[in-house]
Amino acid sequence: MADLRNNFVGIKSPNPFWLASAPPTDKAYNVERAFKAGWGGVVWKTLGEEGPPVVNVNGPRYGAIWGADRRLLGLNNIELITDRDLYTNLREMKQVKMNWPDRALIASIMVPCEENAWKAILPLVEETSADGIELNFGCPHGMSERGMGAAVGQVPEYIEMVVRWCKQYTRMPVITKLTPNIADIRKPARAAKAGGTDAVSLINTINSITSVNLDTFSPEPSINGKGSHGGYCGPAVKPIALNMVAEIARDPETYGLPISGIGGITTWRDAAEFMVLGAGNVQVCTAAMTYGFKIVQEMITGLSNWMDTKGHRTLDDICGRAVPNVSDWQYLNLNYIAKARIDQDACIQCGRCHIACEDTSHQAITQFVDGKRHFEVMEDECVGCNLCVNVCPVQDCITMVGLEPGTLDERTGKVVDANYANWTTHPNNPMARQAAE
Numbered sequence: 500m501a502d503l504r505n506n507f508v509g510i511k512s513p514n515p516f517w518l519a520s521a522p523p524t525d526k527a528y529n530v531e532r533a534f535k536a537g538w539g540g541v542v543w544k545t546l547g548e549e550g551p552p553v554v555n556v557n558g559p560r561y562g563a564i565w566g567a568d569r570r571l572l573g574l575n576n577i578e579l580i581t582d583r584d585l586y587t588n589l590r591e592m593k594q595v596k597m598n599w600p601d602r603a604l605i606a607s608i609m610v611p612c613e614e615n616a617w618k619a620i621l622p623l624v625e626e627t628s629a630d631g632i633e634l635n636f637g638c639p640h641g642m643s644e645r646g647m648g649a650a651v652g653q654v655p656e657y658i659e660m661v662v663r664w665c666k667q668y669t670r671m672p673v674i675t676k677l678t679p680n681i682a683d684i685r686k687p688a689r690a691a692k693a694g695g696t697d698a699v700s701l702i703n704t705i706n707s708i709t710s711v712n713l714d715t716f717s718p719e720p721s722i723n724g725k726g727s728h729g730g731y732c733g734p735a736v737k738p739i740a741l742n743m744v745a746e747i748a749r750d751p752e753t754y755g756l757p758i759s760g761i762g763g764i765t766t767w768r769d770a771a772e773f774m775v776l777g778a779g780n781v782q783v784c785t786a787a788m789t790y791g792f793k794i795v796q797e798m799i800t801g802l803s804n805w806m807d808t809k810g811h812r813t814l815d816d817i818c819g820r821a822v823p824n825v826s827d828w829q830y831l832n833l834n835y836i837a838k839a840r841i842d843q844d845a846c847i848q849c850g851r852c853h854i855a856c857e858d859t860s861h862q863a864i865t866q867f868v869d870g871k872r873h874f875e876v877m878e879d880e881c882v883g884c885n886l887c888v889n890v891c892p893v894q895d896c897i898t899m900v901g902l903e904p905g906t907l908d909e910r911t912g913k914v915v916d917a918n919y920a921n922w923t924t925h926p927n928n929p930m931a932r933q934a935a936e
């Protein structure tokens with residue numbers, strides 16, 4: 500059976516599934532049950548500085564979007580960091596770590612961007628025997644207006660400075676949690692590395708308004724008729740998170756920097772995708788909030804079964820395996836030719852592929868053949884865009900088939916070339932033309 504034990508910057512856990520800093524990790528009562536359910540680690544709900552805790556709104560704090568089956572696809576929240584007393588949290592963390600020595604317990608921290616504030620809280624956290632700290636530079640609402648969270652995470656110089664303080668004032672491993680609300684995720688990651696971080700984690704939530712009530716004209720969630728932008732997470736953000744993880748994993752300046760992958764992870768497959776794109780482990784929030792702590796069991800079994808089937812023995816065998824296959828567009832093989840193919844036995848003749856291709860792609864799917872409703876790909880028109888695959892309601896009914904080198908592409912009248920050729924040398928590329936002249 501595959502070995503799922505995880506060693507992330509020296510922090511050991513029995514599996515790579517951690518709960519992200521959020522309501523599921525808000526208190527000992529939750530974390531104890533999460534560990535019983537099988538989670539390998541938790542990042543405790545973000546701690547603030549000593550003194551009166553922050554105050555949350557006393558009304559709805561979530562907005563959402565759903566799929567047609569009412570499955571939750573995206574969740575938005577306007578919650579702040581922990582609203583419980585610092586010392587209550589620290590006491591509970593210490594007790595939980597004592598009860599569960601084999602699980603990872605990380606303290607998420609957000610205090611003002613002042614050296615003394617970090618210097619003051621780090622020994623208190625260290626006292627709990629926490630395995631590491633995560634710097635919350637990501638929260639995009641409420642705290643950022645007070646100069647913390649994403650307000651720090653959007654300025655690489657601040658990130659570097661705070662990470663440096665933390666490395667100076669604690670022996671615990673430092674994980675820097677990044678905000679996705681930034682144009683180029685590589686910049687904060689590079690800054691965190693320059694400050695000496697042991698790892699980065701990402702993504703925190705994305706600035707968003709999920710919906711507006713058209714009777715009251717108030718954004719949701721509505722507090723007495725007014726709404727505020729919140730942080731978006733859940734399955735809808737996974738593609739954004741995957742790309743950001745891959746950007747950092749393949750950036751020569753941060754190559755090899757450990758990454759904890761976060762964003763929309765709901766199944767073992769999501770987790771595996773993050774890991775092959777360079778994440779050393781993963782963190783989960785929305786899926787646990789939607790389906791409960793026991794979803795980790797599907798994650799553990801699923802990942803383990805897949806690894807067994809494919810002959811991967813340890814997590815090191817899979818981490819980063821897809822990174823070399825992430826390329827800039829200009830290096831994609833322009834000699835690769837694919838065509839859509841419809842499985843007539845599976846087709847339910849709904850006509851979606853025809854409409855999509857007819858109205859917005861290349862008019863390459865029939866609607867009628869010999870006066871009968873029949874959907875078939877005309878290879879002499881198909882550019883292989885795979886829009887039809889994505890709109891077809893029947894899984895695997897339409898597949899993309901690569902043409903063998905040496906065969907004729909009926910659309911262009913050219914024989915498929917076995918050689919790799921990309922845009923950098925293509926005759927239509929003005930830069931390539933200039934270089935050749």
Ligand SMILES: Cc1cc2nc3c(=O)[nH]c(=O)nc-3n(C[C@H](O)[C@H](O)[C@H](O)COP(=O)(O)O)c2cc1C
Nearest residue numbers: 519520521545576702703732733762763783784785
């Ligand atoms: C209600 C809620 C509260 C959150 N609070 C925190 C927090 O205190 N600190 C933090 O670093 N991230 C916080 N997050 C962000 C999550 O840790 C995580 O980065 C984000 O939700 C993306 O993961 P997901 O798609 O699995 O939910 C919160 C998320 C939610 C939904």
Ligand code: SF4
Nearest residue numbers: 856881882884885887
């Ligand atoms: S792959 Fe694109 S062009 Fe080809 S049939 Fe499908 S939608 Fe039309």
Ligand code: SF4
Nearest residue numbers: 846847849850852891
């Ligand atoms: S979308 Fe799929 S099921 Fe519908 S007609 Fe096209 S191939 Fe058939």
